[in-house]
Amino acid sequence: MAKPIYIVGAGGLGLEMLALLQSFPEYAASGFYDDQFEKGSLIHGLVCLGNVSELLSISNKTHVLVAIGDPFFKREVINKITSNTNLEFPTFIHPKATLLQSKEIKIGKGTIITAGAILTTHISIGDFVLINLNSTIGHHVQLQDFVSIMPGVNLAGKVVVEKEVLIGSGANVLNGVTIGQQAKVGSGAVVTKNVLPKQTVVGIPAKPLVK
Numbered sequence: 001m002a003k004p005i006y007i008v009g010a011g012g013l014g015l016e017m018l019a020l021l022q023s024f025p026e027y028a029a030s031g032f033y034d035d036q037f038e039k040g041s042l043i044h045g046l047v048c049l050g051n052v053s054e055l056l057s058i059s060n061k062t063h064v065l066v067a068i069g070d071p072f073f074k075r076e077v078i079n080k081i082t083s084n085t086n087l088e089f090p091t092f093i094h095p096k097a098t099l100l101q102s103k104e105i106k107i108g109k110g111t112i113i114t115a116g117a118i119l120t121t122h123i124s125i126g127d128f129v130l131i132n133l134n135s136t137i138g139h140h141v142q143l144q145d146f147v148s149i150m151p152g153v154n155l156a157g158k159v160v161v162e163k164e165v166l167i168g169s170g171a172n173v174l175n176g177v178t179i180g181q182q183a184k185v186g187s188g189a190v191v192t193k194n195v196l197p198k199q200t201v202v203g204i205p206a207k208p209l210v211k
Helices: 012-023 052-057 071-081
Strands: 003-008 027-033 062-066 105-107 123-125 200-202
Touching: 003 012, 003 052, 012 027, 027 052, 052 071, 062 071
Parallel strands: 003 027, 003 062, 105 123
Antiparallel strands: none
């Protein structure tokens, strides 16, 4: 019998995670939790069961998938709901993702690896990381907690991505680069040098965004 699982976040990523769950027959998507929708409303064919805070009152073992792309907001929500030890956060690796040497890839709880992603070897991935469609992760890469990687990103070898980093669609990060905590990499950027914490870089080659 399939185990019920609840999705936190009913936006576009939530819809994609609902589609992802179709590849995991051991789970049955059973509703959304989202602060932006009215409780009882129907979203993507599932009912909104309430706001995120209502997860804190769950008293039995419950599986949860967090579908939030923004790393900072994702961390805020996860830190809030993980105070309820009845909530469990499975890791999902889509069957069409490729792990070339899976024994040499460490993956934390609540992490999601979607279809088309390719991971090579000696990779360390923290908790609640999102690796989106058709991204490639090279050897000895480190992805710390709450990182979100958008579709089509390419990370070369020995890249370090610190906590709560967002890497936009189609970005390329060259060998040995470190991206500091809470930094953002713009879509299509080519990152050739280290990125400071909380810095936003864009362009080819990537440079700090000047406001």
